[in-house]
Amino acid sequence: MDRLKVLVVDDEERMRKLISDFLKIKGYETVEAGDGEEAIDVFFADKEIALIILDVMMPKMDGWEVLKTVREHSKVPVIMLTARTEETDELKGFEYGADEYISKPFSPKILVARVEAILRRSGVNQNEVVRVGGIEVDKSAHSVKIDGKEIELSFKEYELLLYFIENKGIALSREKILNNVWNYDYFGDARTIDTHVKKLRAKMGTKGDYIKTVWGMGYKFEVEEKA
Template sequence: MPKLLIVDDDIHLRKLVLTYAELDGYQCEEAENGHKAIEKVNNTQFDIVVLDVMMPGLDGFETLGEIRRESQLPVIMLTSRSEEYDKLLGFNLGADDYLAKPFSPRELMARIGAVLKRCGNKSSDKLIFGELCISPGSRAVNIGEKAFNLPPKEFDLLLYLVQNERLVLSREQLLNKVWGYEYYGDARTVDTHIKSLREHLGEYRKVIQTTWGVGYKFEYN
């Protein structure tokens, strides 16, 4: 039974999400603020977190940042703010999905299911390119003896590019496949993630190649 943490200072919203989640077979816990959420994440094994942005004290972005220091746990963010900047900030901090309030509880459950499916269906076989080793099951990347965890969207981008080695993928294809649904924002968000991913890959940055006017591809020579 998947375990869900619902983080929101609005008790009525927490109970609404909890009701729908339990009907769909999830085991749920609640946290009314960011500090409680971090405490629960550090002490309990969750499968996914639904995290509100606008909370007093530690807001959702700060909470996500703290979670990402130690964990690649899938996180879906909720917010009453619809500005594209907020969405990009959430994704750059490592959010797996982003849903604006007011929202349909059924849509939220569908997105939870999609994120879990995407994160849970990774092959456990290692992908090796020279000293670059990618482990889909553990979502870990090694270069030689150096191991590091990529932010979730960067790892998903890398894995999808690797799974389509030598194929040029457009920004729209990457947004649709990696985010798991049609994304209507600025396709340049892919460029931001690719730039950060290349910085993380260091000496292997050149395996992600740009095809000008089209998109990106993974190619190891």
């Protein structure tokens, strides 16, 4: 299997090397960029980049602008790195399409674990198609079709739908969803889940009714089988 490639973007060379070294130990290939403009150039020149680790505070173009530019053209998973801890910044990151949000200082081992989890859930190198109740999820293409028509989902919406489908018929607490879709050490507001579920339901049309609210707990994905 070819090694997956990760773009590491940070204006501190020491930080880039630290992250890259840990990723290489785990068998990943890395490319680096020292500012936002360079990150854009590198990303669009290399179609093999499977994930981006992106610092927020950088010269020339900050991480938010890089993320917005990338999201206009790609659903590649993005992990944001920041020294800030304000909730508004974290919500801003998810609003712009970030998939994970890690505050500095952080454990490189935890960062690598998140990279592995995201790539595993995103279906990289998987050739599996999941079908249920008129919904078709192609893990390798990272696409979702409803009644044969493809719908546009953000990376997090895709992960959430896949998690629901893989746990069909099971009542899932918001805490459990956070732990599995947003990762076990994410301490954000559980309302983040409600926001994503609302958007996901809307994009799924009538199939959105498969996502049932379990009052006081969370959600359950149930498909009504035809007689």
